[in-house]
Amino acid sequence: MRTQVVIIGGGPSGLLLAQLLHTCGIDSIVLERRTRAHVLARIRAGVLETGLIDLLEQAGAGARVRQDGMPHEGTWISYGDEAFRIDFAKHTGKSVMVYGQTEVTRDLYAARDRTGGQTEFEVEDVRIEGADSDAPAVSYLQTGQRKRIACDFIAGCDGFHGVSRTSIPEAKRRYYEKTYPFGWLGILSETPPVNDELIYANSDRGFALCSMRTPSLSRYYIQCEAGDHTDNWSDDAFWAELKRRLPAEQAANLITGPSIEKSIAPLRSFVCEPMQWGRLFLCGDAAHIVPPTGAKGLNTAASDVHYLFSALSRWYQNNDADAVAQYSQHALARVWKAERFSWWFSKLMHRFPHHSGFDLRMQRAEIEFLRSNQAAQQAMAENYVGLPYDD
Incomplete structure (x- = not known):
């Protein structure tokens, strides 16, 4: 067989790249290790930046997200019983869309x-x-x-454990990594969300996040020890601990119910440089991982796809070899900004084992500065809704 681009990985980033290439008449074959049903059963985050939504529309897969997605023009930050809102629309004129990653993948398969x-x-x-x-x-x-x-080119969209990154000779790649000393215990429940927008909570018992997938499907998380296990947490124990970490008003409004999915996710920051070797290019988790704080994982993968699609389309349309050669440089410039934001937001909201009394006071002071300073809120809003793609 022969094609122009082989894409390893049939998740959202690989499918998005394939469909964007199709719009320019560039042929591709997508290789996926699992079945289609397995891919569509994966439960992942679902906060989409405007840039990703625009790419989905360009790829012919944006109709349903516009129809069924839930626009969010802000988010809530709480600490103890205090809470304040970061207004995305006010500070940036933009919003984010809550729409499950599973649905993004479903839309891309339908487009394919x-x-x-x-x-x-x-x-x-x-x-x-x-x-x-x-x-x-x-x-x-x-x-x-x-x-x-x-083929002419290979796109490695096969995740952290895929073959693409390790196919680059060890002497040609460098890793940057930070492992966080805690995880997120998360549950999915068929209950209405506690709030219309996400709540990021900093409490003396640890971090919590109140999120959602639909108006009747909620996703909640609490910070837990790195070596914890879901067997240690009954549903009742989870709900009780979540309530302890929320402001009293929100805790009183929380509607609980049986969990339909429960898991623990470790937190880490990881970047591989460069993101290309010859005609092999890395996208998404194959090249980098961010903590889930701030929902940058899928969105950063989408920015990689943007830069790679731009480079390959210039190659085929204008024989522009420089665009292909500069893919890693362009992609990494935005990746590191997303890494910084996720690291900063994680550091701001979580309890670390090494925190001293001084560290906790400084964390509280930084949250209160964010609450009172419009420039700080604008900086956070700009990063949360997504930095622009710079070519």
């Missing part, structure tokens, strides 16, 4: 079906060949048979 794009599922033992040459290829096993696709 409409365009007849090729997606290969249940592929195993993926091998990248000749990425540093002018004739790269990808081979894989499917139903016991090894298949090979010759």
